[in-house]
Amino acid sequence: MNYLPLFIDLKSKNVLVIGAGEVAFNKIKLLLRAAAKVNVIAKELSLEVKLLLREKKINWLSKKFDLIYLRKIFLVISATNDIKLNEYIFKKCNERCLLVNVVDDKAKCSFIFPSIIDRSPVIVAMSSGGTAPVLLRLLREKIEAILPMKLGDVAKIAGRWRSAIKKHFFNILERRRFWEKLFKSTFVDHILNGKKEQAINILKENMYKSNSLKGEIILVGAGPGDSGLLTLRGLQILQQADVVLYDYLVSKDILDLIRRDAKCICVGKRFGLKNITQEKIIKLLIFLAQQGKRVVRLKGGDPFIFGRGGEEIEAAKNAGIDFQVVPGITSAIGVSAYTGIPLTHRKYAQGVIFITGHKCIDGFVNNWSILSDPSYTLVIYMGTFQAIYIAKKLITLGRSKLTPIAVVSKGTTMHQKVIIGCLSEIEKIIQFTITPSLLIVGDVVRLHKKLAWFHNENVSHNIKNIFSTVKLI
Structure with missing residues (x-):
């Protein structure tokens, strides 16, 4: 944030404008709308400014600037063509801790004028910090169109x-x-x-009417990483939340979309670290909801795909608490799309199976005969944790050692990294990956090189190229 947007009360406050041309006149009009006391210093007044003077809407102090005129002034606008005078005014205002704006010279501005949409008392102010005025104008047109005049x-x-x-x-x-x-x-x-x-x-x-507080738990899928993949409904819920319990996988860009006065609590879990237990998370969700709060459980990907969302709303149901679920784009769908790997394809795969690299609880065992079927694409969430074991099992039960695989970390973000190899190379590949990573196994991976469209600094790597680079080093 290059500028902190503030709304300043200028009613009956003294403002000094140096200059009285067309540009100065536009600033004076804006200041008068804010009920400021406008004082002008200028050699000559334009016709428009003269009219304001006749109507006693402004004060003409002098033809020449002097430091004495900075006394009891709230802010200063310099709109002259005299570069040296502008520099002098900027310097002296800074010395006196006065807000100053030298028109069309961003380096000599302690504040800038935003683009304003006026539906008083509702005011929308926008700025690009002087970097993209045309973009700002287009945005203003769109917002003007959707805000009713009344x-x-x-x-x-x-x-x-x-x-x-x-x-x-x-x-x-x-x-x-x-x-x-x-x-x-x-x-x-x-x-x-x-x-x-x-x-x-x-x-x-x-x-x-009865407005008694009734708490609610809302599960929201944040998507795989890119904030643009958050659903519209998800955004609406984040703007209504009283409390948000979020995971580590939720990006900062998405966290910035949460209503500013909502309380945010990180309850994320990371492999190999001491973490808050799922039982404690559920107790916290219920405790907060019982206080009448709208509690959002914000999860990376989709809440119902290896997100333990089912356990959380089951607990809410048992506690008699209302709940909702807002689905998100699960990592397998988002990452495969951003890597150009279609999970199903008439020539390569007739179906797709999602499994997790974490060991299942309560005796669940993977059906390896189905997972080893080459006509299915296999997507492994948190794939590096059990990757070697899974690869050996697949090969033992019939998958070819040469089955293409892709290991994707930080998928859908500008830091996305894709490593391409084959099933027998998994032990080498995981040395170059960071967690969490998604593992895609199947012939559809062959399409990555042809269909990849999301380009960033971390381009895709073939495992053979990586090792050739390592040897050269």
């Missing part, structure tokens, strides 16, 4: 009732649920259609 009326009415709602609902969670429910009702539509009385009646009805 959206400000919704906020104004809500603001007038805010103190009454605060007195009625003592608990902050109850208030939040009330407003969420209200803004999703026909309350908003009535205001947008000019029917304010009907809207207020709906507000009153919702106010006196």
